[in-house]
Amino acid sequence: MARTLAVNTWVWTSPLTDETLEPLARKAAALGYQALELPLENVGDWDPARTRDVLAAQGLGAVVIGAMGPGRSLVARAGDVAATQGYLRSCIAAADVLGAGVVAGPFYAPTGETWRMDASERADLVAELRRGLAPLAAEAADRGIVLAIEPLNRYETSILNTVEQSLDALAPLVGSGVGLALDTYHLNIEEKRPADAIRAAGSAIAHVQVCGSDRGAVGDDHTDWPEFARALDDVGYEGALGLESFTGDNATIAVAASVWRPLAASQDDLAARSIAALHALGV
Numbered sequence: 001m002a003r004t005l006a007v008n009t010w011v012w013t014s015p016l017t018d019e020t021l022e023p024l025a026r027k028a029a030a031l032g033y034q035a036l037e038l039p040l041e042n043v044g045d046w047d048p049a050r051t052r053d054v055l056a057a058q059g060l061g062a063v064v065i066g067a068m069g070p071g072r073s074l075v076a077r078a079g080d081v082a083a084t085q086g087y088l089r090s091c092i093a094a095a096d097v098l099g100a101g102v103v104a105g106p107f108y109a110p111t112g113e114t115w116r117m118d119a120s121e122r123a124d125l126v127a128e129l130r131r132g133l134a135p136l137a138a139e140a141a142d143r144g145i146v147l148a149i150e151p152l153n154r155y156e157t158s159i160l161n162t163v164e165q166s167l168d169a170l171a172p173l174v175g176s177g178v179g180l181a182l183d184t185y186h187l188n189i190e191e192k193r194p195a196d197a198i199r200a201a202g203s204a205i206a207h208v209q210v211c212g213s214d215r216g217a218v219g220d221d222h223t224d225w226p227e228f229a230r231a232l233d234d235v236g237y238e239g240a241l242g243l244e245s246f247t248g249d250n251a252t253i254a255v256a257a258s259v260w261r262p263l264a265a266s267q268d269d270l271a272a273r274s275i276a277a278l279h280a281l282g283v
Contacts, residue, residue: 003232003283005275006035006063006242008209012267014247014254015041015067021051025058027268032275035061037209037242038098041069043090048097055098063207063240064095066105070113074132075125075159078109081132088136088147096143102239103140104148104181104207106157107133112255114158125159126169133173141177148181148206153189156257161190163197167204179206183244184223188213195224195231202235209244210278216245216263217270219277229283241283243274 007028009016016024016039028036036055038046055062072087073079084107091103108129117125133147140147149170151160160166163180170178180201187194198205212221219225246259247267264270 003238004034004061004240005032005278005283006037006061006240007031007033007271007275008037008039008065008242008244010037010039010244010246011271012247014249015039015045018046018050021046022054025054025060028271029058029060031268031271032279033060033243033271035063035240035242037063037065037104037244038094039065039067040091040094041067043087048094051094052098061240062095062098062100063242064091064098064100064103066091066103066107068106068109068111070110073109074107075109075128077115077125078113085132085136089139092136092140092143092145092147095145101144102146102148102181102207104150104209106150106152106160107147108149108159109157111152111156111257114155117158129159129169130172133170133178137173137177139177145177146179146206147177148179150181150183150209151186151190152183153186156186161186163191163201167201174204180204181207181209183209183211184228185209185211185213185215185244188223195227198228198231198237199234205235205237205239207239207242208232208237209242211243211245211274212263214263215257215259217277218243218274219280220273225277225281229281232283241278243271245270
């Protein structure tokens with residue numbers, strides 16, 4: 001099944017701005033990508049209407065990515081819930097202008113913030129997360145947009161690590177403006193069998209991100225990519241596949257994601273090898 005292949009601008013730069021967008025859009029299109037994942041690190045970094053026009057000139061679609069830096073959280077222990085809701089409303093509004101159907105990210109807490117919880121504390125936190133997310137889900141659904149919530153590995157969050165946890169926590173909202181964003185990097189760490197986790201997520205999958213198991217290029221790693229592709233076919237996933245990797249100088253994510261060294265000869269090389277591998281896979 002031929003799916004839209006996207007690339008995250010974090011592969012090259014952080015933060016994305018109006019100044020950096022156009023050359024990156026041209027680069028992505030020249031490499032053969034069909035869409036950009038657009039992180040909105042701070043409201044105002046890039047103008048949605050201008051971005052829409054830049055992408056249209058290159059024939060590129062868009063996925064909006066929420067950046068959960070310090071203080072951004074839908075649970076009060078980890079940040080300012082009201083401010084985070086306001087930020088996510090800006091992400092939804094940007095997606096609406098762009099005609100993007102997905103806003104993806106780990107919207108529950110700052111990336112890299114962890115703490116211990118007993119069963120009772122976790123149940124209370126999940127209830128709080130649902131309350132904080134519900135009005136946003138309704139607003140997204142009204143605009144034909146899905147908030148794709150991403151489980152992260154245990155080193156980057158203690159809230160949602162697995163597909164099973166995520167489906168349980170988000171069950172009342174899935175299908176009503178909420179879905180899952182699955183990332184092969186996190187699946188490789190947290191799931192006993194990543195392909196089975198994809199099959200368990202099924203129709204709840206709203207977005208998929210890919211990279212090598214070391215956060216490098218697709219295909220240079222131990223991931224069972226043919227089985228990954230079969231699992232996506234089994235669940236009928238027709239959305240985009242977004243390459244997400246980072247440079248070590250990414251101020252928002254690099255420390256939280258522990259990117260301490262180059263993951264390829266160059267970032268262009270990482271993007272080029274990944275799309276070649278995905279084409280060879282026939283996804």
